[in-house]
Amino acid sequence: MAKKIGSQTLLLTSSPSIIGYAAVGAKKEKEGPLGGYFDFTSEDSSFGEKTWEKSETFMQKKVVELALEKCGVSDNEIDFLFAGDLLNQCISSAYASRERKIPFFGLYGACSTMSESLCLASMFVDAKLANRCLAVTSSHFCSAERQFRFPLEYGGQRTPTSQWTVTGAGACVVAPKAQAPYLRAVTVGTVEDLGITDINNMGAAMAPAAARTLCQYFQDTATRPEDYDLILTGDLGFVGSRLLERLMQSEGYPMANLHNDCGLMIFDRLKQDVHAGGSGCGCAASVLCSFILPQIACQRLKDVLFLATGALMSPTSTQQGESIPGIAHLLHISAFPHTKEEQA
Amino acid sequence: MAKKIGSQTLLLTSSPSIIGYAAVGAKKEKEGPLGGYFDFTSEDSSFGEKTWEKSETFMQKKVVELALEKCGVSDNEIDFLFAGDLLNQCISSAYASRERKIPFFGLYGACSTMSESLCLASMFVDAKLANRCLAVTSSHFCSAERQFRFPLEYGGQRTPTSQWTVTGAGACVVAPKAQAPYLRAVTVGTVEDLGITDINNMGAAMAPAAARTLCQYFQDTATRPEDYDLILTGDLGFVGSRLLERLMQSEGYPMANLHNDCGLMIFDRLKQDVHAGGSGCGCAASVLCSFILPQIACQRLKDVLFLATGALMSPTSTQQGESIPGIAHLLHISAFPHTKEEQA
Numbered sequence: 283m284a285k286k287i288g289s290q291t292l293l294l295t296s297s298p299s300i301i302g303y304a305a306v307g308a309k310k311e312k313e314g315p316l317g318g319y320f321d322f323t324s325e326d327s328s329f330g331e332k333t334w335e336k337s338e339t340f341m342q343k344k345v346v347e348l349a350l351e352k353c354g355v356s357d358n359e360i361d362f363l364f365a366g367d368l369l370n371q372c373i374s375s376a377y378a379s380r381e382r383k384i385p386f387f388g389l390y391g392a393c394s395t396m397s398e399s400l401c402l403a404s405m406f407v408d409a410k411l412a413n414r415c416l417a418v419t420s421s422h423f424c425s426a427e428r429q430f431r432f433p434l435e436y437g438g439q440r441t442p443t444s445q446w447t448v449t450g451a452g453a454c455v456v457a458p459k460a461q462a463p464y465l466r467a468v469t470v471g472t473v474e475d476l477g478i479t480d481i482n483n484m485g486a487a488m489a490p491a492a493a494r495t496l497c498q499y500f501q502d503t504a505t506r507p508e509d510y511d512l513i514l515t516g517d518l519g520f521v522g523s524r525l526l527e528r529l530m531q532s533e534g535y536p537m538a539n540l541h542n543d544c545g546l547m548i549f550d551r552l553k554q555d556v557h558a559g560g561s562g563c564g565c566a567a568s569v570l571c572s573f574i575l576p577q578i579a580c581q582r583l584k585d586v587l588f589l590a591t592g593a594l595m596s597p598t599s600t601q602q603g604e605s606i607p608g609i610a611h612l613l614h615i616s617a618f619p620h621t622k623e624e625q626a
Numbered sequence: 627m628a629k630k631i632g633s634q635t636l637l638l639t640s641s642p643s644i645i646g647y648a649a650v651g652a653k654k655e656k657e658g659p660l661g662g663y664f665d666f667t668s669e670d671s672s673f674g675e676k677t678w679e680k681s682e683t684f685m686q687k688k689v690v691e692l693a694l695e696k697c698g699v700s701d702n703e704i705d706f707l708f709a710g711d712l713l714n715q716c717i718s719s720a721y722a723s724r725e726r727k728i729p730f731f732g733l734y735g736a737c738s739t740m741s742e743s744l745c746l747a748s749m750f751v752d753a754k755l756a757n758r759c760l761a762v763t764s765s766h767f768c769s770a771e772r773q774f775r776f777p778l779e780y781g782g783q784r785t786p787t788s789q790w791t792v793t794g795a796g797a798c799v800v801a802p803k804a805q806a807p808y809l810r811a812v813t814v815g816t817v818e819d820l821g822i823t824d825i826n827n828m829g830a831a832m833a834p835a836a837a838r839t840l841c842q843y844f845q846d847t848a849t850r851p852e853d854y855d856l857i858l859t860g861d862l863g864f865v866g867s868r869l870l871e872r873l874m875q876s877e878g879y880p881m882a883n884l885h886n887d888c889g890l891m892i893f894d895r896l897k898q899d900v901h902a903g904g905s906g907c908g909c910a911a912s913v914l915c916s917f918i919l920p921q922i923a924c925q926r927l928k929d930v931l932f933l934a935t936g937a938l939m940s941p942t943s944t945q946q947g948e949s950i951p952g953i954a955h956l957l958h959i960s961a962f963p964h965t966k967e968e969q970a
Contacts, residue, residue, distance in 0.1 A: 284755050286705075290729055292755065333946050361630075362814060369940065370714040372734045373948075376817055376938035380951045385634055385814035387742060388938070388953075390716045390734040398731060402746075409753035411628050411636065429942075470706060470729035473720055594720035594732070596713065598773075602677050604717075607724045609732075 284408050288502025290469050294408040297464040297619030301414075302353025302455035305572035306345040307564075310423075311450050314549045319572035320450075321348045327424055327449050335373060338422035341451040341564075342367070342378035346418055349453035349571075360384050360455070361412035364399035366391060367563055368421050368447075370429060375418070384416070393488075393517050394471070394592030395419040396452060396567040397611035403456040404465040404613065413457065420451035421562030430597060443483040445519045445561035448548055452567025454575075459619055463578040467614040469499040473594065475607040481600050485522020485545075485558060488591035491608035492518065493529040495589055499612050500535055507537035511583045514574065515610070516566030516590030517545035519559035544569035544590075566590035574615075581617040588613045628752050632846025634813050638752040641808040641963030645758075646697025646799035649916035650689040651908075654767075655794050658893045663916035664794075665692045671768055671793050678768035679717060685795040685908075686711070686722035686764045693760070693797035693915075704728050704799070705756035708743035710735060711907055712765050712791075714773060719762070728760070737832075737861050738815070738936030739763040740796060740911040741955035747800040748809040748957065757801065764795035765906030774941060787827040789863045789905035792892055796911025798919075803963055807922040811958040813843040817938065819951040825944050829866020829889075829902060832935035835952035836862065837873040839933055843956050844879055851881035855927045858918065859954070860910030860934030861889035863903035888913035888934075910934035918959075925961040932957045 284292040304321040312323035322344055324330075329340040342365070350356065363382065365375035366389030379386050391398035399417035406412040424434055426447040432438040456465065474494050478487040492515050500506060507513060507530070518526055523546060527538040544566045545559035570588060577583040589612040595604065628636040648665040656667035666688055668674075673684040686709070694700065707726065709719035710733030723730050735742035743761035750756040768778060770791040776782040800809065818838050822831040836859050844850060851857060851874070862870055867890060871882040888910045889903035914932060921927040933956040939948065 284753075335942055335946065366732075366734060368715075370942065371712075371736065371938065371940035373938070373940045373943045376951050376953075377943065377948065380817040380819045383816045386817050386953060387746065387814065388734040388736075388936075390710060390732040392715065392732075402731065405755050406749075409628075409755050411749050411753050411755075470731065472727045473724040473730050475724045592732075594715065594717070596715035596717045598679055598714065599717045599721065602679065604721065607720050609720075609730060 284405060290498045291467055291502035293467050294404055294465050295620055295625040296408050297459045297466055298404050298407040298456050299460040300454045300463045300575060301457045301460055302349045302355060303571040303575050304345050304348035304352060304453055305568040306341045306451045307568055308449035311448060311548060314554060316548055316573045334422055334424035335369060338374040338420050338425050339377040342374050342418060342420045345451040345453040346416060349455050353455050355414060355455055357382050357384055360414050360416050362387060362406060363416045364389055364402045365418040366395040367419055368392060368426050374420050392592030392594055393561060393563050394590045394609050394611055395563045396570060397590035397613060400454055400613055401468045401470055401611050404468060407456050407458060415456045416453060418453040419563040419567045421447050421564035423447045423449045426562060440557055441482040443521050443558050445545060445558045446556035447562035448560045448565035448568060450564035450568035452571035462617045463575050463615045464619045465613060466616050466620055469495055469612040471495045471610045473607045473609050475605055477605045479605050483521060484593045485519040486525055487593050487606035488608040489518055489522045489525040489529060492526050492589055492591050492610040495610040495612050496530060497533050507535050507540050510540060510585045510587050513537055513541045513587045515543045517561040518543045518591060519545040519561060521558050578615055578617050584617045586615045588615055628749060634842045635811055635846035637811050638748055638809050639964055639969040640752050641803045641810055642748050642751040642800050643804040644798045644807045644919060645801045645804055646693045646699060647915040647919050648689050648692035648696060648797055649912040650685045650795045651912055652793035655792060655892060658898060660892055660913060660917045678766055679713060682718040682764050682766035682769050683721040686718050686762060689795040689797040690760060690762055693799050697799050699758060699799055701726050701728055704758050704760050706731060706750060707760045708733055708746045709762040710739040711763055712770050718764050736936030736938055737905060737907050738934045738953050738955055739907045740914060741934035741957060744798055744957055745812045745814055745955050748812060751800050751802060759800045760797060762797040763907040763911045765791050765908035767791045767793045770906060784901055785826040787865050787902050789889060789902045790900035791906035792904045792909040792912060794908035794912035796915035806961045807919050807959050808963045809957060810960050810964055813839050813956040815839045815954045817951045817953050819949055821949045823949050827865060828937045829863040830869055831937050831950035832952040833862055833866045833869040833873060836870050836933055836935050836954040839954040839956050840874060841877050851879050851884050854884060854929045854931050857881055857885045857931045859887045861905035862887045862935060863889040863905060865902050922959055922961050928961045930959045932959055
């Protein structure tokens with residue numbers, strides 16, 4: 283039963299488990315430092331499909347199939363599917379889900395979607411609204427690039443602060459307490475906007491939202507960064523990560539030595555020419571589901587704060603001169619369930 | 627505490643209440659048959675803003691302000707805000723929410739968003755994940771038209787099956803059992819795709835999803851259409867409504883005399899030149915919050931099945947020859963809470 287502590291955090295006292303998870307990527311992700319940890323990678327970005335949007339849909343279908351397979355759960359044992367992506371009208375999620383007859387909640391949280399879907403899934407299971415839930419998201423470099431920036435054929439030059447959208451997907455099956463990783467707490471973020479308008483510097487736009495959610499969580503739980511092995515943001519990249527660390531330092535929570543960012547882990551920034559790092563819903567999703575969750579499962583990592591961050595603008599809002607609102611949802615994922623005292 | 631019955635329905639045994647609600651519209655909505663029931667209408671569609679997207683954002687801000695005001699609840703008494711809209715990256719919801727420091731779940735359910743947000747809000751309150759939640763959505767004719775169809779200035783001719791996007795917004799504040807209207811059950815829909823590809827006939831694309839969810843609900847609850855005063859779909863319009871009624875008839879649940887559709891109620895189809903009727907997230911939202919909820923509150927309507935329907939395609943998926951997946955989430959909204967026997 284979820285227990286509210288402080289003003290914005292819920293302890294998931296039943297400690298739901300992530301019983302199955304999978305990550306899918308393409309060639310560039312395979313060539314990155316985490317390539318070997320993916321469950322499935324493709325030799326190119328098309329995944330054998332005719333359009334980039336269909337390729338992304340394929341990834342979502344594949345990653346759900348793998349996550350279910352890995353925990354031996356079938357479609358009809360899943361109560362709810364929470365899914366979203368970056369594409370207009372979230373088509374990858376809708377088209378990937380039409381063959382599965384699972385009650386479906388479509389989400390839009392931009393690159394925060396892995397956190398958003400996992401928050402909802404874990405809250406549903408903890409509150410016994412569901413027995414098993416799926417949390418899924420994806421992004422695709424080519425579908426995102428042409429939708430948010432330029433046609434690929436145009437070959438536009440990228441600024442040093444720009445990030446590279448990950449072609450990848452991740453899926454988690456959340457169920458009642460069974461084995462590590464356990465989901466112990468969530469802090470659902472608020473929409474933060476500090477007036478950043480540079481669309482090529484999304485890390486800077488999202489860092490304040492991450493800082494806001496992290497400070498709130500530390501305050502609510504009366505814990506500090508050093509109580510965790512790793513504080514893992516989604517896709518702040520190089521610029522946003524340095525900003526977040528400075529923001530947290532100024533708030534009295536220095537954490538530079540405990541912090542990492544999925545956007546900095548998935549690619550070799552210099553060799554793979556991705557400028558400020560990886561981004562996209564699929565970045566946090568695939569790093570979490572390929573590399574992080576197995577380490578929590580085997581107790582190499584004991585307590586991780588995972589917070590994927592999203593930038594909630596659109597090309598239209600940018601053209602209209604609007605600044606970029608950000609959001610970050612946090613989950614405490616642990617190798618151990620809550621103790622009896624914590625549950626009380 | 628939510629209780630699962632059948633395979634897809636949850637009884638909300640604590641009977642959460644909609645303690646506050648409001649509807650906002652523009653000139654055409656004001657001139658329609660329900661115009662007098664809106665809490666706020668504008669003399670034009672701009673709401674004093676410089677762009678249609680900002681006008682839509684204004685509506686969402688206004689409708690939340692009114693709903694909170696009407697039940698005397700302040701921002702910091704709301705635990706979660708569930709919001710979504712039709713625009714790419716759901717910008718009206720994000721920009722409308724950035725000034726409110728409420729934990730935010732962004733949704734994309736196309737025109738099903740009022741049902742989707744209300745399902746989540748009522749489930750959260752019933753399961754004690756929250757004490758009070760906001761469910762909000764909007765649509766705007768001008769922002770939708772240029773995004774999904776043609777620039778307004780182009781003056782494209784509309785087909786007889788096409789519908790007119792409502793410029794409107796609706797918001798509900800959901801809280802523990804207090805007064806009518808009560809939320810008694812939810813059936814969360816699955817993504818259904820029967821291969822309809824005509825983008826000017828969205829009613830036909832969504833009708834199968836509505837039929838699927840309705841049949842599931844009747845099966846799960848062992849009730850029949852005649853157990854309700856009104857079965858209210860979101861925006862099937864004239865064509866989709868007739869289709870739904872025929873589908874339900876063939877499934878053994880004739881309901882033509884109990885069924886109405888928000889898209890057929892909000893405008894005078896013939897006088898207001900809206901062809902097959904109204905549509906958009908704001909259609910179901912504003913009809914529910916202006917006209918329906920007050921009638922349940924005063925017991926003129928006792929048991930209503932409300933199901934907003936969404937078409938989950940995008941212009942890109944349509945251009946790529948994809949068919950249109952639909953979804954429909956159902957809520958049983960009642961003038962009376964569950965009896966003690968039903969709770970057990």
